[in-house]
Amino acid sequence: SQTIHQWPATLVQPVGSPLSLECTVEGTSNPNLYWYRQAAGRGLQLLFYSVGIGQISSEVPQNLSASRPQDRQFILSSKKLLLSDSGFYLCAWSPTLNYGYTFGSGTRLTVV
Amino acid sequence: AQTVTQSQPEMSVQEAETVTLSCTYDTSENNYYLFWYKQPPSRQMILVIRQEAYKQQNATENRFSVNFQKAAKSFSLKISDSQLGDTAMYFCALNSGGYQKVTFGTGTKLQVIP
Numbered sequence: 740s741q742t743i744h745q746w747p748a749t750l751v752q753p754v755g756s757p758l759s760l761e762c763t764v765e766g767t768s769n770p771n772l773y774w775y776r777q778a779a780g781r782g783l784q785l786l787f788y789s790v791g792i793g794q795i796s797s798e799v800p801q802n803l804s805a806s807r808p809q810d811r812q813f814i815l816s817s818k819k820l821l822l823s824d825s826g827f828y829l830c831a832w833s834p835t836l837n838y839g840y841t842f843g844s845g846t847r848l849t850v851v
Numbered sequence: 852a853q854t855v856t857q858s859q860p861e862m863s864v865q866e867a868e869t870v871t872l873s874c875t876y877d878t879s880e881n882n883y884y885l886f887w888y889k890q891p892p893s894r895q896m897i898l899v900i901r902q903e904a905y906k907q908q909n910a911t912e913n914r915f916s917v918n919f920q921k922a923a924k925s926f927s928l929k930i931s932d933s934q935l936g937d938t939a940m941y942f943c944a945l946n947s948g949g950y951q952k953v954t955f956g957t958g959t960k961l962q963v964i965p
Binding site: 788798827838 | 886898901942946953955956957
């Protein structure tokens, strides 16, 4: 069966520090991968998606970036965090969007 | 473009009763998929139910069912025999042909009252 792992679960980082969040999928190949951000009390904002290795599409221009170094690995990064980067980050995968997403357990990021 | 609107920010229901959450959407595509996701306080988002637009029959999953009105672009979720574990945020979502992403509504916070 397919599983998705996302870590860390919580993170507190100072302003200006770097960020690396990792997401991996097991039990499938060539998944579509997604990073979403959920601000407190709000909906989900798509940040990046990838349909293959090295293929990254950005939805929101900002100081975040994403990479897909391996087929089932998706990384969200920042060189310098801003206070506005605080939020709940969700990784998701899908074989095809007809089936919807399977989400990871999320990372709560607090930038202080 | 594809949009999803959930007009009920918060709702409450007595345990064992039925509640309906509303969702409207917009897309210019004929082929699309609609979803309801549940996000409990633990924050793990899970897929509750999906509907294929070309299927006229409303999808059901145990106590969860949808009322899909294609002409009205409406996709409501009915929860029967509400349980305390149904307390969560519920998100309506849409994927229409050609888009490599799912668009979410802003969510409805449902509280089941004992």
